Amino acid sequence: MTVERPVYETALGASTPDTITLLGKDLARDVMGTVGFGELAFWLATQRRPSPGETRLFEAVLAALADHGFTPTAIVSRLTFLSAPDSVQGALAAGLLGGGSRFLGVTEDAGRFLNAVVRDNPSQDWDALALETVQAQGKARIPGLGHHVHKNGDPRTARLYEIAEEEGLVGPHLSLFAAIGRVHPQVLGKTLPLNGAGTCGAVLADLGLPLELLRGFALLARTAGLIGQLAEELRNPVANEIFLSVDENTRSVAPVEE
C-alpha cells in the first residue's frame, strides 16, 4: 500500500548524528550545565523559558510537594519495591498511581477552581469576588481550604506568598485565593487555613502552567520524593515490617454471601 504518511511534529527532543536539540536549543551546549532541573521542567511544559523568579517560585512549589513522609503513596512505593526489587520503574509508577483525586488532587482542584472564577472576571476587587465565590459554593467544599493537621495555618502557604511577592508574581489566582482566606469566615462561620497544596495550585496557575497538568507537577515533585523513600528503604528497610504488621493482624471471616 502506498499512501500519504502522517507527520508528527514536536519541539521537544530531536537528534541528528552530530547534534541533539531540545526545545530548539543545542542540548549539550545550551542546556546542560546551564539550565537547572526545575527550570527545564517548566520550559518543557510551557515551551517558554521561565525567568529566574518564576523558576524560584516553581521550585518552591516542587519542594512543598516532594515528600510528606509515610503517605499511602510512599508506603505503596516501598511495598512494591519489596515485592519487585528488580523493577525500580514499577515501584515509582505504583507510587505515582496514588496521585489521584484524594491525596494529590487538591493542587489541581484548587488551580482549576480559581481559574474558573478569574478567567471570566476581569475585576480586581478580590474580596468582593471571593465573597461571591464562597457564597456560590454553598455547602460544597472549596478546594484548598482547610487542613486536617495544620489547623492554625499551613507554613507552606505563608512562604509561597512571600516568595511570590518577592518575585512580583502574585497573579489573579493567588489574589483570589488570599481573598478567599480573608472572607470565608463571614460566610462559613469558622476560620479555616489555606492549605499548602491548594496554594501550590494557585501558584502554578498564575505561572501559566497548563491546568490539565497541574497534578502532573505534584507528581514530578513526588517522583523525587519517592526516590528518597526508596533510597531510605535500601538503607533502613521497613516495608517488610509494614507488610507483617498487616499480615499478623489479619482475621479470616466468613464471606458476605449476600
Add this chain to the structure above:
Amino acid sequence: MTVERPVYETALGASTPDTITLLGKDLARDVMGTVGFGELAFWLATQRRPSPGETRLFEAVLAALADHGFTPTAIVSRLTFLSAPDSVQGALAAGLLGGGSRFLGVTEDAGRFLNAVVRDNPSQDWDALALETVQAQGKARIPGLGHHVHKNGDPRTARLYEIAEEEGLVGPHLSLFAAIGRVHPQVLGKTLPLNGAGTCGAVLADLGLPLELLRGFALLARTAGLIGQLAEELRNPVANEIFLSVDENTRSVAPVEE
C-alpha cells in the same frame, strides 16, 4: 490484642500542627525558595546536601536524559492520555514503565558495571585497568559503549566530562569510562563512541548516588520530559493519528494453530 508496635523511622517529610520538616530542615523556612529542585532530588536520595558543583553536574545529567522526542515511552504516555485523559498519573506511570532494561537501562547498567570494577581496584592506572576490563568482557557488550545514531560521538558525553572537570568531580567511574573509550579499539578492532546514557551512569556513580536507583534518576528526568510530551499533546494532539496509523494498517491473519 495488646502488643509491641513497630516504629517506622524516616528522615524525610514530617509534620506537627505548626511545622513541616524535610531532611531535618524547616521546609518552609530553609528549603522552599532556597533549594533548587535538582538539588533537592539529590539531597532526598542521599540525605546529604550536594555542593553547587555537584548540583550542576547532577542537573546536567537530568537534562541529558529528560526527553528524546518520540521514544516508545513518549508514545505510550500520549496514547494512555488519549485513552484515559482523566488520569494524568496513569499516563505518566505508563510512560515510566517503559523505563526498563532496554531504553533507559544503560545508565544503570553502565554505573553498576564500572562500579563493579573500581570498587575492588584502588589502582589509578586507568588505561591498564580499562584494557583488562575490556578484555575480560570478551564478546559481551560493554554498557555505555556504542550508539546507533551518534556514531562519531555523542555530544552529551564530551559536555558531561567538561562540566565534571570544571567542577573537580571526575571520579573513578568517569576515569575508567574515559579510559575504556581510549583503549577499547585495540581489543575490539573498531572505535565506538561512549554514549551519553552510559556517561550519565558514570557521573551518577561518581556523585555517590545509590547504584540500585540509578535508573530512578533517569526516570525522574523522564517524568519532566513526559509532562512536556503531554503538554505538547494538549496543544498539538498526535496520539490519535498514531493510533489510526496502526489501526488502518492492520491485517487480520489466521491464528497460529500450533
Add this chain to the structure above:
Amino acid sequence: MTVERPVYETALGASTPDTITLLGKDLARDVMGTVGFGELAFWLATQRRPSPGETRLFEAVLAALADHGFTPTAIVSRLTFLSAPDSVQGALAAGLLGGGSRFLGVTEDAGRFLNAVVRDNPSQDWDALALETVQAQGKARIPGLGHHVHKNGDPRTARLYEIAEEEGLVGPHLSLFAAIGRVHPQVLGKTLPLNGAGTCGAVLADLGLPLELLRGFALLARTAGLIGQLAEELRNPVANEIFLSVDENTRSVAPVEE
C-alpha cells in the same frame, strides 16, 4: 509503645501451615479443579457463588471485552514490552492504565447511568421510563448508545440479550437499556445502535456486580487480551516497527512561545 492493634478482616485468601482457604472454602479440595476462572472472578467480587447461568453470561461479557485488536492499550502494552522486556508486569500494567474514561469507560458509565434510573423507579413500564430518561438527558450523550464502526448494530449486543434470555437473567438494567434502544429515535430523530460495551455494563449491573468496579471487569477481560497481544508480539514482533513508523515521520518544529 504498647497499644491496641487494629485487626484486618478478610473473607478472601487465608492459610495455616496445613490448609489454604479462599472465600471460606478449602482452596485445594473445593475450588481447584472444580471452579472455573470466570466463576471464581465473579465469586471473589461478590463473595457469592454464581449460578451456572450467571457464570455463562458473565463469561460472555468477558469474551466481548477481551480484545479489540490494535487498540491504544494493546499498542501501549507492546511498546512497553519492547522497552522493558524484563518486566511483564509493567507491560500489562501500562496497558491497563489506558482503561479509563474514553476507551474502556463505556461499560462502567452505562451500568451506572442505568442504575441511577432503575434504583429509584420500581416501575416496569420500560418504554415509558426509557422515554423519560432519554428526554431528561437532553443533549447529553447516553452512555452505550452509538458505535463508530457498527452503525447498523453491534453483534455483541444481540448475543448478550440472547444469552441473558436463555438464562433468565434479563433484569431491570437490560430491560431499560433495550427500551432506550426502542424509543430513542422518537426523541433524537435518528437511530443509533446499542453498543456492546454498554450492554456489558447493563449485564454486569443486572448480575449484581459492584457498580464502582464495573470498569474492573473490563480490565480483567483486557488482561487476558493483553497477554494474547504480548504472546503474539513474541511470535511476530511489530512494536519496533510501530515505533519506527512514528520516529521516521517526526518533524522538529520551533517551540511555541520562545
Add this chain to the structure above:
Amino acid sequence: MTVERPVYETALGASTPDTITLLGKDLARDVMGTVGFGELAFWLATQRRPSPGETRLFEAVLAALADHGFTPTAIVSRLTFLSAPDSVQGALAAGLLGGGSRFLGVTEDAGRFLNAVVRDNPSQDWDALALETVQAQGKARIPGLGHHVHKNGDPRTARLYEIAEEEGLVGPHLSLFAAIGRVHPQVLGKTLPLNGAGTCGAVLADLGLPLELLRGFALLARTAGLIGQLAEELRNPVANEIFLSVDENTRSVAPVEE
C-alpha cells in the same frame, strides 16, 4: 511524503461494520456463550483452543494463584484505591506492579528452570535427571522448592498433580519437578516441600504456554484477586486504618549525612 506503509498483522480481535472476529472465530456466534474465560485466556495466549482437560488444569492454576489475602500487592491495591478512588485501573495496575521477582516470580522461575533442563534431556529417567539437576545447582536455590508456611507440604501441589493425572497431562516439567521432590533430600540433607507456585510453573510449561509470559498468568489470576480485594475494601474498608497504623507509628530521625 509518499511511502510504503508497514502492515501490522494480528490473529486477535478484528472487526468490520457487521462482524467482530477473535482468533479467526465469529466472536458473537462462536465465542460468547460458549467459551469460558479461562479457556479464552489460554486460547489468546497460544492461538490454540485448549482441550477441556487443559482448560480444567489451567483454571486450577489460576485458582491457586488468585488471592493470598493481605499480600503486599493486595495492600498496595487497596492503598492506591484509597488515594485515587476515581481510577480503578490505577489501583489494579499498582497491585500488579508488585508481581515481580520476589512475590509472584516463583511460577515463572520454576517453569523456566525446569524447561532449561528438560528441553535438552530427552531422557525419561526422571529421578536420575533430578539428582543431576539438584547436584548441579550446588548451593543455589531450586525455584519452587520450599515454603515458609506450608513446611509439611503445600496443599495446592498435591491437588495440581492429581488433576494433571486425571486429565493425562503430566508432562516432562511436572515429572522432573516431582522427581526433584523425591531426590533432593539425599543431596540437601533435608526435606523441603514442592510449593504451589512452583508447581503452577511446571503445569503452565507442560501446557505449552509461552515461558516468557508465565508470570503473566500469575498476574491474570491476581487481577481477579485484586478486584476481590477492592470489592471487599468497598464493603469493609481497612486501607485507611493500614495507612494510619504506619502514620501513627512514625518517628522522625536525623538524616544520614553520610
